[in-house]
Amino acid sequence: MRLIGLSLTALTIAACAVETETAPTYHSETNPEYLSDWGMISVRDQTLHLGSNVTPYDLATPLFSDYALKLRTVWMPDGTAAQYNADTAFNMPVGTVITKTFYYPTDGGPSTVTYARDRNLNNGVMELRGLRLIETRILVHRETGWNAVAYLWNDEQTDAVVKRIGAVLPLTLNRPDGRSENFAYLVPNANQCAGCHATNATTKAIKPIGIKARHLNKPSSFADGFNQLDHWVAKGMLDADIKGPAPRNADWTDTNESVERRARAYLDANCSHCHNPNGPADTSGLNLEPDAVGPSLGICKTPIAAGTGTGGRVHGIVPGAPDKSILMFRMETSDPGAMMPELGRSVKHDEGVELIHQWIVQMDGSCQT
Known part of the structure; x- marks a missing residue:
């Protein structure tokens, strides 16, 4: 799909924005103890809010993770943009912070979960009643390269605490057909994060996996009328001059596709x-x-x-x-x-x-x- 609609003005985008009280913070050297210290996500009165200029995104076909739903966001420092690449992960500026929050609909208690495909974010706000936030993983691009860290949400669902050694959570999954099964949900440690995100066995450098054209080239779930890549370009998040069709993965659930x-x-x-x-x-x-x-x-x-x-x-x-x-x-x-x-x-x-x-x-x- 070629990028289209770039003549839409910034006012169109601004109309979809919601004022927030949280300013994102780039931590250049160390990972703070609490997720809220990053300012990307905050919780007030059982409602999740995105920080200022934190952009949600999703993938045409996401990674399966024990049926957890995922809220993905990206934030880049003012005046910076990602560099487009047709085949590999975009080159993101130093200071970029990517978050992925894993959560479930609950089914009778906080440790009994089920699954659905419904998206719960609306204009940067997500109602948390009936949901359990499990963890938020952060990828931060520092001068020395990308670093990964996981945060585990507390029982009160007000904030998440850094878990450098990971964690294992006992949960019960209620499937739609009536089956129930106990399983161990894994919050990864630093080495396990690198096990997936170090996509080159020689360099072992950590990089984003999902920030690729073929995963992002889809109708936006968060900005009506936009292709998601168009939306990034229009917001100044993506420096791209795409001369031909951008690569596109199918949505694995779309039965209109082969x-x-x-x-x-x-x-x-x-x-x-x-x-x-x-x-x-x-x-x-x-x-x-x-x-x-x-x-x-x-x-x-x-x-x-x-x-x-x-x-x-x-x-x-x-x-x-x-x-x-x-x-x-x-x-x-x-x-x-x-x-x-x-x-x-x-x-x-x-x-x-x-x-x-x-x-x-x-x-x-x-x-x-």
């Missing part, structure tokens, strides 16, 4: 930050980025470094035969030694598993044994 596009978007969002030619899982030889094909995508590929994670299956993907495909086994199992992704999942994503199952069923071809 199963192929939806499945590839799902695997990209959930797996490709590790499974790419330079990523932490480069020794596997499996590439789940959008342009991968053939054996590198896993089709008729025998495992290189899967260990016991094959489930006794021979090939990564067997066309037409999901029950013989290692990829399906690793998505279906909850065994910590075999499941994928390794972090951020304790329960099986039923809907995601079904999508990948459909995709493999529709594939033509066969594998030699």
